[in-house]
Amino acid sequence: MVKARRIVIARVFQGEPRLEDFRIEEEDLPALRDGQILAEAVYISVDPYQRAYKNMHQVGATMIGSQVARIVESRAADFPVGRYVVGYWGWRDRTVADVGPDAPYFMSPAMLVPDLGELPLSLSLGVLGMPGITAYFGLLEVCKPKKGEVAVVSGAAGAVGSIVGQIARLKGCKVIGFAGSDAKVKWLKEELGFHHAFNYKTNDVTEALKQAAPDGVDVYFDNVGGEMSSAIINSMREYGRISVCGAISGYNESNLPKATIIQHAAIFKQLRMEGFMYIRWHDRWGEGIGQLMQWIREGKIKYHETVTDGFQNTPKAFVGMLQGENLGKAVVKV
Ligand SMILES: NC(=O)c1ccc[n+]([C@@H]2O[C@H](COP(=O)([O-])OP(=O)(O)OC[C@H]3O[C@@H](n4cnc5c(N)ncnc54)[C@H](OP(=O)(O)O)[C@@H]3O)[C@@H](O)[C@H]2O)c1
Known part of the structure; x- marks a missing residue:
């Protein structure tokens, strides 16, 4: 049985979120069904909208959010093992996710990361995401x-x-x-x-x-x-x-x-x-990412990431981002 960690809301936020508002839980993941993948998070994104979506803040709920993850098992033909994928699966280190064409999703459907060449994978949550x-x-x-x-x-x-x-x-x-x-x-x-x-x-x-x-x-x-x-x-x-x-x-x-x-x-x-x-421009994703990637390679656009180490420190990165501690994109290296 594959185990996963997830960070849940322990207490509904009052004003600025605090570290005590979160706790880590462990769970067993089910075996894959057709159209599903097992993905291991590499970077987790912390973003302001996670604070703004107040109707998603329920005690015991996995904190919402996106991540870039490596596919380690697959029963979905378009999502092969070894590829990286961005999914809005919340603050979890392992996920069994539906990625078939009709799979329900939050914010945006799971998307394979295009070939970023020499650029860091984490950019798929930032300037290339x-x-x-x-x-x-x-x-x-x-x-x-x-x-x-x-x-x-x-x-x-x-x-x-x-x-x-x-x-x-x-x-x-x-x-x-x-x-x-x-x-x-x-x-x-x-x-x-x-x-x-x-x-x-x-x-x-x-x-x-x-x-x-x-x-x-x-x-x-x-x-x-x-x-x-x-x-x-x-x-x-x-x-x-x-x-x-x-x-x-x-x-x-x-x-x-x-x-x-x-x-x-x-x-x-x-x-x-x-x-x-x-999401209005979901159909033009490739056009936008392609142009941004070109500008980065030409040195016309620079990026910076504030990287926090460790899945367990995701709440700390989130609280810090809301308080302005980040320069550029705030991400967590799992
Ligand atoms: N409409 C959309 O589709 C969409 C998509 C993505 C993001 N957004 C929105 O875009 C904004 C920026 O998102 P981001 O991901 O780029 O976050 P970010 O700017 O990387 O991080 C949040 C920043 O907000 C600033 N901040 C915090 N409290 C503030 C306050 N009271 N007044 C002014 N600034 C404050 C802090 O910087 P300082 O040190 O400068 O205060 C903090 O670093 C957010 O409002 C987010 O919700 C919208």
């Missing part, structure tokens, strides 16, 4: 940035934001990032080529934009929501476009927070604001 697709299509399809425009990104030093800013730069925009520490700001400016970056904890966002974008902002990629986003939206210029990707500033709150209204700017500056889910 869901966050990369989010950045690529969420910026290019929703905001349609043009050469010479001013693009602002919040959560700029994270998995999605760090890629958004670099794509905007490649498209000829002046790029301004907001992130939560001086070290992150330094990285954005010195390594990633952001034209301006500010620590939102020690700078007034409106004043920073007056200085860095005196004529206003054309494109805003919003990862955080709340008051910072109101300040940025109220600093936009005519026909500005806003891509609403995330609202992490409110994920730990039980009641939706209030922020300065944005309707005046929306009306008088004739702004366009659109929310999206990355």
Whole structure:
């Protein structure tokens, strides 16, 4: 009998999740049926949406999440032994998963990892996976940035934001990032080529934009929501476009927070604001990953990962990510 470990919710989160809110359990896995694989996790992803999906937080439930895993047994022809696969199976080190064409799934169907060549496997959870697709299509399809425009990104030093800013730069925009520490700001400016970056904890966002974008902002990629986003939206210029990707500033709150209204700017500056889910572009996954991989190989896009060691430390990585400890993508090496 194959054994698996899974991390379950021991206590429903109150505000910021804490280590005591999780516990590890062991279970026996069933024998494979047709259309199933047995996969061993190599990297587990920790992502903000795991905090936002509050209806999935039940005591005893396996914590939701994705992982990249090695197929060690297979009764599914399209998923051969030895290949790597990304699946949304939660925080588990071994999984028996249905991967047939009609298999039910959470977030996204199981996907084989394409040949990454010399690039690390963990990137299939980051720039060459869901966050990369989010950045690529969420910026290019929703905001349609043009050469010479001013693009602002919040959560700029994270998995999605760090890629958004670099794509905007490649498209000829002046790029301004907001992130939560001086070290992150330094990285954005010195390594990633952001034209301006500010620590939102020690700078007034409106004043920073007056200085860095005196004529206003054309494109805003919003990862955080709340008051910072109101300040940025109220600093936009005519026909500005806003891509609403995330609202992490409110994920730990039980009641939706209030922020300065944005309707005046929306009306008088004739702004366009659109929310999206990355899965909208599932059919164009290969196109997005192919372009990102090419930019990485050409040295046009850089990535960083904050890697935590050990399956048992997944809650620690998650709690730390929500508190801003990660630079780039936060992953756990199992
Ligand atoms: N719509 C979609 O399909 C989609 C897909 C993927 C991700 N998302 C969203 O995109 C956003 C970024 O995700 P990610 O995976 O790239 O995460 P990430 O940026 O790598 O990590 C989260 C970061 O959020 C920042 N943060 C935490 N609390 C904050 C607060 N109160 N105000 C401002 N920033 C705060 C922290 O950085 P600082 O040090 O800068 O505070 C932290 O490092 C999230 O909101 C996520 O839900 C949406």
